[in-house]
Amino acid sequence: MNDKPVPKIVTAKGVAYSYDHLEVLKSAELAIGEGERLALLGANGSGKSTLLRILAGSLEPTSGGVSLDGEPYSYNRDGRNAVRRNIQMVTQDPDEQIFAASVFSDVSFGPVNMGLAESEVVERVHQALELAEISDLAERVPHQLSYGQRKRVALAGALAMHPRVLLLDEPSAGLDPQATRQLLQTLNQFHEGGTAVVVATHDIDFAWSFCDRAAVLADGRLCVDEKAKILSDRQLMDSARLAMPWAPLVSKALGRTINSPEDLDAGE
Known part of the structure; x- marks a missing residue:
């Protein structure tokens, strides 16, 4: 067993944030390590999107601080x-991030602005389009695409930046079950490359299927632990106004531990 600690990329300490004197985050503590998969869960208005924007550097916390590789933002x-x-965020609404006249141009925007050589930009864009499974849409006008396709364009734009941390706000919202499964496969494939992925979601079963750790926001407080411990805590889930994932419920009924959907097919 390898007990070597995973290097931390982003660390939030004592982070609080208020909107017009309404405190939505209260002294949140969170560290994101290399290659980890974290689900951020909470009811509407709990502060999930706010926390993601703080981690992405687009919002400055009211108090506390965030660091990248130990250096304060x-x-x-x-x-x-x-x-x-180092850190890319994909918002819930893809139209907040898509603006170019073609999918290829939109995905290339970030790498171009990094000052990369044209050949590297083209390579990154093709890789991102392939990973997001939209290579056939490269010359299409983004706003003529379906909602699910536009979400993949926004995702490809983030992937083309080769981030060390990818933050996704409600990535499965508005997607049908098949599109959600495809998204999960894409994220797993991308994660295999070593990128840390943080997913803010209402989809408890999506979170259970994907994450290693879970963080639940309730009344401005953030509780973080291994997913089996967090998502099986009925009192915590109730306080956050969240449903229990199906896997622990099935686990209890079957009298065995289930940490992923694949465990349902495994023998005793």
């Missing part, structure tokens, strides 16, 4: 650019 132009080179 700087919120000037150079500091924000440094964060964006």
Whole structure:
């Protein structure tokens, strides 16, 4: 067994944030390590999107701080650019991030602005389009695409940046079950490359299928632990106004431990 600690990329300490005197985050503590998969869960208005934007460097916390590789975030132009080179966020609404006249141009925007050589930009875009399974849409006009396709364009734009941490806000929202399964496969494939992935979601079963750790926001407080411990805690889930994932419920009925959907097919 390898007990070597996983290096931390992003660390939030004592992070709080208020909107018009309404405190939505209260002294949140979170560390994201290399290659981990974290699900961020909470009811509407619990502060999930706010926390993601703070981790992405687009919001400065009211108090507390966030660091990248041990260095505190700087919120000037150079500091924000440094964060964006390492951390990419895909918002819930793809139309917030898509603006170019073609899918290829949209996905290439970030790498071009990094000052990369044209050949590297083209290679990154093709890789991102392939990973997001939209290579056939490269020359299409983004706003003529379906909602699910536009979500994949926004995802490809983030992937083309080769981030060390990918933050996804409700990635499965508005997708049908097949599209959700395809998204899960894409994220697993991308994660295999070593990128840390943080998913804010209402889809408890999606979170159970994907994550290693889970973080639940309730009344501004963040509780983080291994997914089996967090998502099986009925009192915590009730306090966060969240349903229990199906796997622990089936686990209890079968009298065995289930940590992933594949365990349902496994023998005793």
